[in-house]
Amino acid sequence: MKRDGSSHAAKLLQPVLKLIQEDSSEAEGAVTLLCTILTLFPSSLQKNYDSAEAAIVTKLMTGKCNTDTVKKLALCLSLLPKSRGDADSWYLMIQKILIAINIL
Incomplete structure (x- = not known):
């Protein structure tokens, strides 16, 4: 069942x-659904990791959200x-966040 859900x-x-x-107005519901997918089926995002990261960061940086x-x-x-399930991903994410904060 986990494989089918994924x-x-x-x-x-x-x-x-x-x-x-x-x-x-559907963007907020889509964000909630993405969080649910990431929580329950994280392996389903492996192929779309970069596009998901880009979409989230772009939406955050626009500042047009409540x-x-x-x-x-x-x-x-x-x-x-x-x-991704590895320690390097956490390190890379923190590094990208710190660089973005430094640029701002």
Whole structure:
């Protein structure tokens, strides 16, 4: 069942990421769904890791979100390295965040 769930979650990722990138009312629901997928089926995101990271960071950097959505986006960003399952992913994520903060 876990394999089937992971397969179905992987099929949902592209539409969810498109909704996150758009400036629509469905973006908040898409962020919640992405957090759920990352929590329950993290391995389903391996192929789309880079595009998911780019969509989340882009949405965060635009600043056009309400506070709740920003918190959910930050949670999704912190859950991303879980999908890769290695310690280097955590290190790389923290390094990218520190560089972005330094640039700002």
